[in-house]
Amino acid sequence: MAEVHERKFVSADPDKCVGCQVCEYVCSVTKNKAFNPLKSSIRVVRINQLINLSVTCRLCENPPCVRACPRDALTQSEETGVIMVDKDKCNGCGWCIEACDYGAIMLHPEKKIVFVCDLCKEKGEPQCVKWCPEEALDFVTSDVLAQKARITAVKKLFQEAIKETQKTA
Template structure:
């Protein structure tokens, strides 16, 4: 739960939207990945997806996408300066004219949230479907279990990102509607 002082701080700051997944609801079905690749490239390929599912046997399912880091390692890793962070939205932009698909960003992202499109050889990272016709995150739209949420986070609390991640996962998710089914 956010404390009073945290709430008052939020008023002054720009909040960035990111995708957050409730691991209780996520079943690991990979539909988000397929849908993501489809709406960006009109073909199905989870490797081109901006959201990535992980499964830790036997029972943990989750997904990761861009966490909108305060000081992103992917940008620092790019020697060609093809990546930048939009100060307003916090989204990582990829200049596809410059990106040569070297993969330095992929190797440096601590969350595995950035990929290289296997066909175009360009970096791909979650843009909350800004670049698609729909304009709204389609994984959220298609997820059959309603497990994916768009959350606003304060990018500046991101210095310790693993801690932040833990905080995001711990902050809790809205309880299911009566009749919703999940474990």
């Protein structure tokens, strides 16, 4: 039986993201009661003024970070896909940081162990998504993302035809 992917993660829309860092601040204040991007598990990258994107954990299938950990400190929740860090086992060696293709795993500046997006499970929903002023962040499954991308692509292909149908309607 084929399986519908139900794991939701935080995804940023590059067309909407303006690089304002509100997500970083909200993340750090939710988890640490302080404003500090170094303690945020979502980070903004601004390549230039036109290219901005927030990046965080994508809850990969068969995640390389988990495989990379030499101390088995990282496990993936079967239910939500969240990467869980065993605070007692992690010694901050950073293999997982290196293994992650998205730079989504951070080393806590004081605790010296890694941390990663946990979807704000205690709050019921990711706070960065809730606060994003541009609504650039989505809490979605990869299936829904793919659907959205397909719809956008088809709309672009049939721009003229869509205008025509709107006129008739």
